[in-house]
Amino acid sequence: MPWDEGGPSATPVVGVVVPTRGDRPQQLRAALHAALAQECPGGVDAVVVVDRGDVAAVTAHVAEVAARWPGRVRVLANRLTPGLPGARNTGIAALGTPMVAFCDDDDVWLPGKLSAQLDALAADPDAEFAACAIEVEYGAHRVTRLAGTGRVTAAHLTRSRMMMVHSSTFLFRRGSIWPDESAPGGQNEDWDLALRAAARHPIVHVDRPLVRVRWGGSAYVSRWADRIAGLEWMLARHRGLAADRRGAARIYGQLAFCNAALGRRREAGRWALRAFAARWGEPRVPIALAVALGLVPARSVLSALHTRGHGI
Numbered sequence: 001m002p003w004d005e006g007g008p009s010a011t012p013v014v015g016v017v018v019p020t021r022g023d024r025p026q027q028l029r030a031a032l033h034a035a036l037a038q039e040c041p042g043g044v045d046a047v048v049v050v051d052r053g054d055v056a057a058v059t060a061h062v063a064e065v066a067a068r069w070p071g072r073v074r075v076l077a078n079r080l081t082p083g084l085p086g087a088r089n090t091g092i093a094a095l096g097t098p099m100v101a102f103c104d105d106d107d108v109w110l111p112g113k114l115s116a117q118l119d120a121l122a123a124d125p126d127a128e129f130a131a132c133a134i135e136v137e138y139g140a141h142r143v144t145r146l147a148g149t150g151r152v153t154a155a156h157l158t159r160s161r162m163m164m165v166h167s168s169t170f171l172f173r174r175g176s177i178w179p180d181e182s183a184p185g186g187q188n189e190d191w192d193l194a195l196r197a198a199a200r201h202p203i204v205h206v207d208r209p210l211v212r213v214r215w216g217g218s219a220y221v222s223r224w225a226d227r228i229a230g231l232e233w234m235l236a237r238h239r240g241l242a243a244d245r246r247g248a249a250r251i252y253g254q255l256a257f258c259n260a261a262l263g264r265r266r267e268a269g270r271w272a273l274r275a276f277a278a279r280w281g282e283p284r285v286p287i288a289l290a291v292a293l294g295l296v297p298a299r300s301v302l303s304a305l306h307t308r309g310h311g312i
Helices: 025-036 055-061 063-068 084-094 113-122 154-159 189-200 224-237 245-261 265-278 284-292 298-307
Strands: 014-020 044-050 073-077 099-102 129-138 141-145 171-173 203-215
Touching: 014 025, 014 084, 025 044, 025 055, 025 063, 044 055, 044 084, 055 063, 055 073, 073 084, 084 099, 084 189, 113 129, 113 171, 113 203, 129 189, 129 298, 141 203, 154 189, 154 245, 189 203, 189 224, 224 245, 245 265, 245 284, 245 298, 265 284, 284 298
Parallel strands: 014 044, 014 099, 044 073, 129 203
Antiparallel strands: 099 171, 129 141, 129 171
């Protein structure tokens, strides 16, 4: 697709959906500034979707940004299922751009993100979906996470979650795919979306850190029951996850850890055994057992992993 057509007054090629609850206005403004400043034919349109928050308050929070880019920023209430997938689908439906991107309200696109992805998509006319590598920021620490490939397949995403294929890096052709609003608590809807996209055609991946993902303020990270429901939803939805022994062991180890965090020792032990049966030496198992036995708090484990740019 000839992404370079049109001047500054042309219709924007990319629209970005920024879900928010309105509880971190400074970070939201930074996310919008970074997205709207991207070099892109016709500029960028932004839709801020407020999920269970105050639309008027969020509109006031972003007034300065909206004044700098007149007509480029809209603030809407989530009109669909409460939660992240519904908010994203509300934003997609509101956009008229041929391409849609996602950015969480606490993440920041780095310069050149959109142009690099648009170029990569233009080089593969059959591709519908693009991602890029990330820089994880946790406190004073920043860690680059690369995929080591320019094409991410369904097999990649089955064996590993590939957390660098992060929702804030997503760019895709509007109407090609939608987040699934049945995801429990919004958990793993981004992994599910990437898996479904990769099953249609490999995801074009720009393996340079072009998005800064800020950890530490997520509303989802320690909702253990939701994380368990989300992982079980993925296993039921994508049968291939259990067929790949390494990928299955990873998920079972995560389920062991989440159950341990809730104090469910029996369930943690059951999933730990399944993880070991799938792959002897799965590293999440001893960690989960240590949490189950009260030797270390789950939050301390996550903090140590996040410092290194990893999750459980």
